Amino acid sequence: MKVIKGGITSPKGFKASGVHAGIKKQKKDMAIIISDSLCAAAGCFTTNRVKAAPVLYDMEKIKNPIKGVVVNSGNANACTGEQGMRDAEETADTMAGLIGCGGENILVASTGVIGVNLPMDIIKEGIKTCHSIAGSDFESGEAAAEAIMTTDTVKKTICVQLDINGRTVTIGGAAKGCGMINPNMATMLCFITTDGAISDKAFKKALDAAVTDSFNMISVDGDMSTNDSVIALANGMAENEEITEGTKAYDDFAEALFYICRELAIKCAADGEGATKLIEAHVYNAATKKDARLMARSIVSSNLFKAAIFGSDANWGRALCAMGYSGADFDPLGVSLSFASENGSIAVMEKGRPIVFDEELAKKILSADKITVETDISDGSEEARAWGCDLTYDYVKINGDYRS
Amino acid sequence: MKVIKGGITSPKGFKASGVHAGIKKQKKDMAIIISDSLCAAAGCFTTNRVKAAPVLYDMEKIKNPIKGVVVNSGNANACTGEQGMRDAEETADTMAGLIGCGGENILVASTGVIGVNLPMDIIKEGIKTCHSIAGSDFESGEAAAEAIMTTDTVKKTICVQLDINGRTVTIGGAAKGCGMINPNMATMLCFITTDGAISDKAFKKALDAAVTDSFNMISVDGDMSTNDSVIALANGMAENEEITEGTKAYDDFAEALFYICRELAIKCAADGEGATKLIEAHVYNAATKKDARLMARSIVSSNLFKAAIFGSDANWGRALCAMGYSGADFDPLGVSLSFASENGSIAVMEKGRPIVFDEELAKKILSADKITVETDISDGSEEARAWGCDLTYDYVKINGDYRS
Numbered sequence: 001m002k003v004i005k006g007g008i009t010s011p012k013g014f015k016a017s018g019v020h021a022g023i024k025k026q027k028k029d030m031a032i033i034i035s036d037s038l039c040a041a042a043g044c045f046t047t048n049r050v051k052a053a054p055v056l057y058d059m060e061k062i063k064n065p066i067k068g069v070v071v072n073s074g075n076a077n078a079c080t081g082e083q084g085m086r087d088a089e090e091t092a093d094t095m096a097g098l099i100g101c102g103g104e105n106i107l108v109a110s111t112g113v114i115g116v117n118l119p120m121d122i123i124k125e126g127i128k129t130c131h132s133i134a135g136s137d138f139e140s141g142e143a144a145a146e147a148i149m150t151t152d153t154v155k156k157t158i159c160v161q162l163d164i165n166g167r168t169v170t171i172g173g174a175a176k177g178c179g180m181i182n183p184n185m186a187t188m189l190c191f192i193t194t195d196g197a198i199s200d201k202a203f204k205k206a207l208d209a210a211v212t213d214s215f216n217m218i219s220v221d222g223d224m225s226t227n228d229s230v231i232a233l234a235n236g237m238a239e240n241e242e243i244t245e246g247t248k249a250y251d252d253f254a255e256a257l258f259y260i261c262r263e264l265a266i267k268c269a270a271d272g273e274g275a276t277k278l279i280e281a282h283v284y285n286a287a288t289k290k291d292a293r294l295m296a297r298s299i300v301s302s303n304l305f306k307a308a309i310f311g312s313d314a315n316w317g318r319a320l321c322a323m324g325y326s327g328a329d330f331d332p333l334g335v336s337l338s339f340a341s342e343n344g345s346i347a348v349m350e351k352g353r354p355i356v357f358d359e360e361l362a363k364k365i366l367s368a369d370k371i372t373v374e375t376d377i378s379d380g381s382e383e384a385r386a387w388g389c390d391l392t393y394d395y396v397k398i399n400g401d402y403r404s
Numbered sequence: 405m406k407v408i409k410g411g412i413t414s415p416k417g418f419k420a421s422g423v424h425a426g427i428k429k430q431k432k433d434m435a436i437i438i439s440d441s442l443c444a445a446a447g448c449f450t451t452n453r454v455k456a457a458p459v460l461y462d463m464e465k466i467k468n469p470i471k472g473v474v475v476n477s478g479n480a481n482a483c484t485g486e487q488g489m490r491d492a493e494e495t496a497d498t499m500a501g502l503i504g505c506g507g508e509n510i511l512v513a514s515t516g517v518i519g520v521n522l523p524m525d526i527i528k529e530g531i532k533t534c535h536s537i538a539g540s541d542f543e544s545g546e547a548a549a550e551a552i553m554t555t556d557t558v559k560k561t562i563c564v565q566l567d568i569n570g571r572t573v574t575i576g577g578a579a580k581g582c583g584m585i586n587p588n589m590a591t592m593l594c595f596i597t598t599d600g601a602i603s604d605k606a607f608k609k610a611l612d613a614a615v616t617d618s619f620n621m622i623s624v625d626g627d628m629s630t631n632d633s634v635i636a637l638a639n640g641m642a643e644n645e646e647i648t649e650g651t652k653a654y655d656d657f658a659e660a661l662f663y664i665c666r667e668l669a670i671k672c673a674a675d676g677e678g679a680t681k682l683i684e685a686h687v688y689n690a691a692t693k694k695d696a697r698l699m700a701r702s703i704v705s706s707n708l709f710k711a712a713i714f715g716s717d718a719n720w721g722r723a724l725c726a727m728g729y730s731g732a733d734f735d736p737l738g739v740s741l742s743f744a745s746e747n748g749s750i751a752v753m754e755k756g757r758p759i760v761f762d763e764e765l766a767k768k769i770l771s772a773d774k775i776t777v778e779t780d781i782s783d784g785s786e787e788a789r790a791w792g793c794d795l796t797y798d799y800v801k802i803n804g805d806y807r808s
Contacts, residue, residue: 050728050736079721081737081757114721115758226725303707304803311804317483317518321630324454332454333485353485354519393797399708400715 001256004170006159008033009141011170011195012237017134018147021126023074023112023119028147030126031071033191034099034134038065039233040200041107042207044215052078052227054108057088066233067101069191070094070108070127071148073176077110077118078226087118094124098131109189109229111150111176145174148189152176156267162256164249167240169196171253173260177268188215190230190264196253197236198243205245206254207232214261217293217386218269219301230261269300269387270370274394279309280372281319284383291328292377292384298326299373300388309371310390314339314362316348319373336376341368351378405660408574410563412437413545415574415599416641421538422551425530427478427516427523432551434530435475437595438503438538442469443637444604445511446611448619456482456631458512461492470637471505473595474498474512474531475552477580481514481522482630491522498528502535513593513633515554515580549578552593556580560671566660568653571644573600577664581672592619594634594668600657601640602647609649610658611636611665618665621697621790622673623705634665673704673791674774678798683713684776685723688787695732696781696788702730703777704792713775714794718743718766720752723777740780745772755782 009016013036021030043062045055054077070091077084092106110118134140145155159172175190198206211230236242243249270278281299286292299305302322308315316337324332333352338345343365348357365371413420417440425434447466449459458481474495481488496510514522538544549559563576579594602610615634640646647653674682685703690696703709706726712719720741728736737756742749747769752761769775 048725048728049730049732049734050724076721079724079736079753079756079758081755083757114719114725115753117758226721226728303799307800307803310800313804315518317480317630320454320483321452321518324452324630326453328453330453332483349483349519351485352483353487354483354521391800391803393800395707396711396714396795396797396800399711399795400717 001160001162001259004159004161006138006172007141007145007157008172008174008191008193009136009138010159010172011193013037013195013235014193015134015136016140016144017130018143019126019129021129022122023072028143029072029074030130031144031147032095032127032130032134033069033144033193035067035233035235037235037237038067038105039235040198040203041066042203042232044207044211044230046226046228048226050079050226052076052110053080053084053088054110055227055229056085057092058107058229058231061104061107064104066107067105068095068099069231070106071189072110072123073148073150074112075110075116075118076112076114076227078114080115080117083117087120090120091123094127098127107231109231111148111189111227114226141172141174148174148176150176151273152271154271156264158260158263160256160259162252164196164240164243164253167238169194169238169240171196171256171260173264175264175268177271188228188268190215192232192260194234195236195238196234196243197238197240198234198253202243202245202250203232203234206257209254210258210261214258214265217297217384218265219297219386219388266387269389272389273399274392274397275389276392277309277390278370279306279388279390280370281375281386282372282383283375283377285380286377286382287329287380289382289384291330292382294326294328295323295330295375296384296386298322300386303391306388306391309366310392312363312366314348314366320349330377330379334378336378338374339365340372340374341365341370343368405564405566405663408563408565410542410576411545411549411561412576412578412595412597413540413542414563414576415597417441417599417639418597419538419540420544420548421534422547423530423533425533426526427476432547433476433478434534435548435551436499436531436534436538437473437548437597439471439637439639441639441641442471442509443639444602444607445470446607446636448611448615448634450630450632452630454483454630456480456514457484457488457492458514459631459633460489461496462511462633462635465508465511468508470511471509472499472503473635474510475593476514476527477552477554478516479514479520479522480516480518480631482518484519484521487521491524494524495527498531502531511635513635515552515593515631518630545576545578552578552580554580555677556675558675560668562664562667564660564663566656568600568644568647568657571642573598573642573644575600575660575664577668579668579672581675592632592672594619596636596664598638599640599642600638600647601642601644602638602657606647606649606654607636607638610661613658614662614665618662618669621701621788622669623701623790623792670791673793676793677803678796678801679793680796681713681794682774683710683792683794684774685779685790686776686787687779687781689784690781690786691733691784693786693788695734696786698730698732699727699734699779700788700790702726704790707795710792710795713770714796716767716770718752718770734781734783738782740782742778743769744776744778745769745774747772
């Protein structure tokens with residue numbers, strides 16, 4: 001597997017575009033992704049009981065072959081009642097009319113303000129504009145990645161290529177964060193395209209596994225959104241033999257898909273609202289995988305710990321405290337903890353007891369852009385990683401008056 | 405029942421004091437509470453898997469008759485290993501030696517930095533000073549309430565009197581917040597004294613019930629501490645007939661105890677770190693009490709909603725979103741939501757659909773010091789209230805460098 005410059009338009013047969021349709025004041029706010037042929041589709045959606053209309057729509061349609069996706073930012077089409085469902089349907093139908101398929105072959109996604117109905121005139125006009133300029137070049141994919149952004153400060157795209165039984169298969173991805181992100185996803189949208197041929201069942205299995213240890217292991221603010229969706233499309237145009245479970249081809253493809261998801265998830269965490277630092281919690285030697293995940297997620301979700309990292313304060317007690325209320329089963333007296341970054345590493349606690357450490361060195365280590373909390377549970381051999389960001393003044397500023 | 409000026413020294417036979425012993429640089433940091441006679445004791449403690457030494461100590465001793473409590477701020481004696489347990493024991497023994505009882509008749513509590521051993525010389529000296537000046541006057545109770553503060557900006561005390569079978573029973577309380585507070589308590593300490601006579605069993609039952617809908621329904625930052633404790637002492641010096649379950653006296657006493665706990669809990673939420681506003685979430689017409697509690701707590705715990713309230717932004721979608729991931733069972737299309745404060749009230753959503761509302765009026769309502777979110781689930785008759793505060797720049801500032 002190799003990482004190449006590219007994104008969602010890099011796999012054969014995919015076009016995309018992103019435009020400013022007019023939902024937002026100035027920035028790009030609509031994107032489409034089109035495949036030349038019908039795709040196998042797999043999806044993971046928010047587990048929030050309050051699901052936005054596009055999520056409810058997609059959960060129903062994802063079992064169909066899919067030919068295109070319409071995405072808008074600036075309006076989440078969430079808590080919009082029956083009108084919201086009709087708008088999602090009309091959005092899909094409009095796109096379907098332009099590319100010659102049924103509305104049931106189109107997926108939709110929205111992100112932005114909750115509780116306001118979609119401006120359908122703008123949406124329909126935007127789809128036409130998107131369709132008229134959609135291209136398979138790199139820039140078209142980048143434009144789409146830009147159009148799905150809300151409070152994101154950078155586009156999040158990635159692309160890998162791998163060999164599947166002698167054929168080159170390409171997988172591209174684009175994602176947006178950045179607030180309302182929590183384990184089990186949040187207003188996080190991710191679109192993955194591939195020209196690989198893969199069975200529906202194998203595709204869903206590989207995506208579920210990839211999401212479990214990537215998007216479901218990031219937290220920005222503990223809020224799980226009504227809209228988050230990971231949608232993956234495979235059009236088979238690489239003409240490889242169809243990938244099925246239990247093969248080396250499957251393992252290779254699943255590994256590449258996980259890489260795509262993990263890299264995009266980390267980009268989302270690093271670009272969390274107001275974030276100045278990426279925090280990685282690495283919990284190892286845990287009794288079970290579930291315990292390891294619970295503890296890692298709890299550390300990166302703790303407001304107190306996140307604020308301490310913002311201040312480059314080696315307040316490891318807050319990490320241990322967060323592990324304590326995570327629901328994981330462990331013995332606090334077995335835990336050893338250290339901080340690491342490009343500036344070095346330092347042990348701060350051993351087997352539940354504080355270590356006298358060099359505060360100056362700790363400050364230097366915690367001043368880096370990426371901080372890792374290494375947590376040894378000494379109770380088994382399972383591990384997990386979770387990613388989050390520091391809690392800053394700007395998080396409060398961004399969210400204190402988001403709608404205006 | 406009537407509310408009177410007073411606190412933990414108001415019930416007959418209780419003395420208290422608070423001093424600066426030297427754990428903190430300047431502020432008061434040690435307090436004691438002493439009863440003239442042995443007390444029935446009841447307690448509720450953190451459910452965090454990582455429990456501080458004083459919590460582990462008290463959970464063991466609370467079944468004994470109790471004569472005194474030693475509290476320190478500035479150091480949590482948490483994550484301090486076996487030395488921490490020995491220090492808790494030595495603290496209790498020192499106090500016991502001074503007031504003539506066994507160490508097993510003393511409770512201890514600590515709050516402050518995690519992972520640093522108690523400075524026992526200072527603690528022992530502090531106990532002696534506290535003992536030498538302990539008094540039953542109002543000011544002595546206030547001094548104790550001040551000495552348990554960490555980042556609290558105000559003392560939190562309260563006192564009520566009620567008639568139990570012709571005898572006047574007094575209940576006083578003192579609490580501290582203010583960060584690391586979450587449903588199921590957190591670095592929250594509360595001490596309640598009463599001269600009422602009540603059976604151990606009835607006392608524990610009344611305290612559990614009072615804490616469930618008070619301290620367990622507040623959230624400042626989602627972090628549950630290693631130290632939080634509610635300790636209640638009853639010395640019987642009001643000479644009422646012992647209160648037992650299933651009597652009117654029990655109901656009256658339980659109601660007064662709940663009042664004490666609720667008022668102190670609300671004071672803790674209002675004084676949350678960096679808070680400028682108290683948020684009350686009132687969920688009603690829910691199918692079950694459990695669902696109502698889950699939804700109310702989830703609303704006041706949402707960073708996004710808390711930041712919106714800080715900005716006086718009527719972003720009700722964030723409240724509904726938080727209800728959605730609370731784990732409660734409800735139909736989003738049944739929910740109606742409004743905001744209320746001393747400046748009026750405004751409906752913003754009805755039966756899952758947005759209402760066009762006056763943004764100016766909403767802003768005015770949300771600019772008050774206390775905001776109530778009224779949430780009608782239209783699915784039953786159960787209700788719950790939870791309290792929290794807004795998320796502000798100062799929360800980040802306070803927690804970015806707490807240790808220095």
